[in-house]
Amino acid sequence: MDEKKSGLYLYMGKEDENLLFQHIATGTELRITSRSMQLPADTEQGKSFSFSGFVKWKGEWWLSGAQLGFGYDADLIRKEKESEESRMLFGKNPDLIRAENRQLYKSFLKFNNGNPLAFVESEEGANRFIHDFLEHHNKSLNRSARKRRKQLELDEQWMLPEHPHDIPDPEESIPGMIYCDPDAGIELVFGYNSYVPDTGNPWYEGDDDDMNHDHEAMVLLESSHISGKWMHYLVEKYDFPGLEFPGLSGHELLMYNLDFVMRFWKRKGYHS
Structure with missing residues (x-):
């Protein structure tokens, strides 16, 4: 207890x-x-x-x-x-956490060419990316080498995802996404790369005629592994086919009610 x-x-x-x-x-x-x-x-x-x-x-x-x-x-x-x-x-004091996450976000943008979203080929690739990023972040804070090593160990423990089932089997090679939010910090998910139409995402299956693109956005909207803040970023950044309710003005209606819909569909995952 x-x-x-x-x-x-x-x-x-x-x-x-x-x-x-x-x-x-x-x-x-x-x-x-x-x-x-x-x-x-x-x-x-x-x-x-x-x-x-x-x-x-x-x-x-x-x-x-x-x-x-x-x-x-x-x-x-x-x-x-x-x-x-x-x-x-x-x-920790929530204001301090938010301030640290804002600093983390600025470092992430510098490290990832101005993009808060990164695409990796596997769990190993995600571990490499996060390790290299945290090393860059700690150097940017002008910490001593000894403090950087200690902080890197702490940060890597802190970065471990809260949902073990988001991590693929070590023998599998499932691509993943790493997102940095200015308020919430780092988020990580595997198995959704094929849905995100980003030029830096080689796993997007936009040219695959067998893909049901009208279904892509709904998969992301309903996923408990992608937080509400992350989904807001994706919707604002990309044009997803099928992001609409049935009927006339379906897209505008969904956009107007997007936050409510996500809180209902994502449940506990909305704030994760």
């Missing part, structure tokens, strides 16, 4: 059998199993606050102890967001 995370949370609604809560100080979203708690009858989505403690057990978040409910209180919210202790509840 993990350490208890006690703090002020905003109730965000329900998803399947989970209750969604957002930690006020950090913006961290938790999915709490409804088996562990029952909401008061007057709880309102996006308006009700709760001082609660949650623990992670066997891959699920559970309520631990009692919960204390609040209505909207601007002063309480402000104090919580300004509390250094609260901002560190889930780890």
